[in-house]
Amino acid sequence: xxxxxxxxxxxxxxxxxxxxxxxxxxxxxxxxxxxxxxxxxxxxxxxxxxxxxxxxxxxxxxxxxxxxxxxxxxxxxxxxxxxxxxxxxxxxxxxxxxxxxxxxxxxxxxxxxxxxxxxxxxxxxxxxxxxxxxxxxxxxxxxxxxxxxxxxxxxxxxxxxxxxxxxxxxxxxxxxxxxxxxxxxxxxxxxxxxxxxxxxxxxxxxxxxxxxxxxxxxxxxxxxxxxxxxxxxxxxxxxxxxxxxxxxxxxxxxxxxxxxxxxxxxxxxxxxxxxxxxxxxxxxx
Ligand code: URA
Numbered sequence: 001x002x003x004x005x006x007x008x009x010x011x012x013x014x015x016x017x018x019x020x021x022x023x024x025x026x027x028x029x030x031x032x033x034x035x036x037x038x039x040x041x042x043x044x045x046x047x048x049x050x051x052x053x054x055x056x057x058x059x060x061x062x063x064x065x066x067x068x069x070x071x072x073x074x075x076x077x078x079x080x081x082x083x084x085x086x087x088x089x090x091x092x093x094x095x096x097x098x099x100x101x102x103x104x105x106x107x108x109x110x111x112x113x114x115x116x117x118x119x120x121x122x123x124x125x126x127x128x129x130x131x132x133x134x135x136x137x138x139x140x141x142x143x144x145x146x147x148x149x150x151x152x153x154x155x156x157x158x159x160x161x162x163x164x165x166x167x168x169x170x171x172x173x174x175x176x177x178x179x180x181x182x183x184x185x186x187x188x189x190x191x192x193x194x195x196x197x198x199x200x201x202x203x204x205x206x207x208x209x210x211x212x213x214x215x216x217x218x219x220x221x222x223x224x225x226x227x228x229x230x231x232x233x234x235x236x237x238x239x240x241x242x243x244x245x246x247x248x249x250x251x252x253x254x255x256x257x258x259x260x261x262x263x264x265x266x267x268x269x270x271x272x273x274x275x276x277x278x279x280x281x282x283x284x285x
Pocket of ligand 1: 207208209268269274275276
């Protein structure tokens with residue numbers, strides 16, 4: 001017996017010490033970023049407290065798989081890169097140039113996802129090592145055009161032109177009436193590419209909030225003969241309310257978005273969102 005205790009003694013003392021160390025530390029301090037500062041939060045049953053003892057209220061996240069099941073024409077880009085970049089973009093303390101840098105990187109990923117979505121035909125190609133299967137898009141660049149909802153949509157046009165330099169570009173100026181309660185949009189101006197009715201249209205607006213501006217633009221497109229199923233609405237951040245409104249009115253369009261936030265606030269801003277995209281991107285805030 002004495003021998004056994006003697007044999008077990010050291011490992012027992014060591015494992016008790018290791019367990020106590022782990023237990024104490026797992027409940028103790030954990031680094032977190034709050035208001036752009038690395039702070040130490042006290043973790044108590046997954047609740048975080050700021051150093052001055054307050055509980056930050058985090059916005060809840062939506063179940064994206066459920067949402068995509070509910071809306072078959074919705075494509076949410078799933079990528080760690082997008083999640084990371086949107087996390088950086090939301091930060092209210094970043095400069096205009098950082099905001100542009102992160103936006104451009106996210107927009108690129110949305111455009112690539114959209115082009116990949118359109119490359120839907122199986123094909124066989126040959127690499128220097130042999131044959132392989134891949135997808136391709138049978139359409140030409142001239143079968144497409146982009147349509148920017150001014151002014152924020154222009155941020156996405158710049159990235160499109162880097163990827164498809166020859167793509168036709170149209171613009172519409174539709175602005176939400178900040179003085180009205182429902183922020184109903186007012187239509188000012190449109191300049192569309194020739195033969196727009198025969199093209200697939202990438203409608204560009206970085207935020208889908210109420211869907212008011214996008215709906216007003218789609219009405220213009222439809223009046224020019226563009227088919228609903230040829231409209232792709234690309235945005236960076238959307239919310240379920242806006243998505244629902246768009247599909248209620250235009251069930252055949254496609255919406256491609258990098259992130260769906262859960263909340264649309266009474267002032268019609270998305271939360272957690274990024275604030276006013278145009279002001280932050282163009283430095284007018
Ligand atoms: N437009 C923006 O710029 N931000 C929002 O949150 C909603 C609409």
